[in-house]
Amino acid sequence: MTESTHGPPLNVKREILDGVPYTQRRFDFQRARAAQALGMHLGSPFDIGWRGPGGWWILIEPWIALPDSPEVCPALAGWRRERMPEPPLDNAITIVPDWVCEIGALRTRQYHLVTKHRFYMKHGVTWLWIVEFDDRLLRTLVAYNGLWRDVGAGVWGYDDRVRAEPFEAIEFPITDLWLPSDA
Numbered sequence: 001m002t003e004s005t006h007g008p009p010l011n012v013k014r015e016i017l018d019g020v021p022y023t024q025r026r027f028d029f030q031r032a033r034a035a036q037a038l039g040m041h042l043g044s045p046f047d048i049g050w051r052g053p054g055g056w057w058i059l060i061e062p063w064i065a066l067p068d069s070p071e072v073c074p075a076l077a078g079w080r081r082e083r084m085p086e087p088p089l090d091n092a093i094t095i096v097p098d099w100v101c102e103i104g105a106l107r108t109r110q111y112h113l114v115t116k117h118r119f120y121m122k123h124g125v126t127w128l129w130i131v132e133f134d135d136r137l138l139r140t141l142v143a144y145n146g147l148w149r150d151v152g153a154g155v156w157g158y159d160d161r162v163r164a165e166p167f168e169a170i171e172f173p174i175t176d177l178w179l180p181s182d183a
Helices: 031-050 106-123
Strands: 012-017 019-026 055-061 064-066 069-072 076-080 099-104 128-133 136-142 147-157
Touching: 012 106, 019 106, 031 055, 031 076, 031 099, 069 106, 099 106, 106 128, 106 147
Parallel strands: 099 128
Antiparallel strands: 012 019, 012 069, 055 076, 064 069, 076 099, 128 136, 136 147
16 A cells, blocks of 8 residues: 555555655554553563563554665554664654564455564564454464564454463453454
């Protein structure tokens, strides 16, 4: 989805990846809630350190600015605090995340599975999670020798309980990502 010269409408999110602008619709209620639920499951134990090991910054839709990519905005991203001890408070984050999660739909599958996969690999993201919302699946990947490889079980669906790198210290029910009427 390439951007027009007039800029994106208000309901559209813009990203610039390696100098190329892309647009996609902002999250609807269901996808925003899925991002929030996943952020809560991971943020409490890993970011805040409540009932978990801590040691991470976990953010929903962070503003990341990398060379030639001043607007990168994954659904969720995480940085190990050993790599980013102090977060930037007034500016974009200029450090590549250790972990990224994208929440996609059928209409964005090509963008997430091709464009964003390649972008994250090129820039050194270690772990990539993809929530395939329409199929009610979570896919977990790790970078290995320039390729994405499945982590652990690799794909979780329906009512599975997820325990996956780099957050294998906790387990959460995947059904929390869907609205009760969707599960």
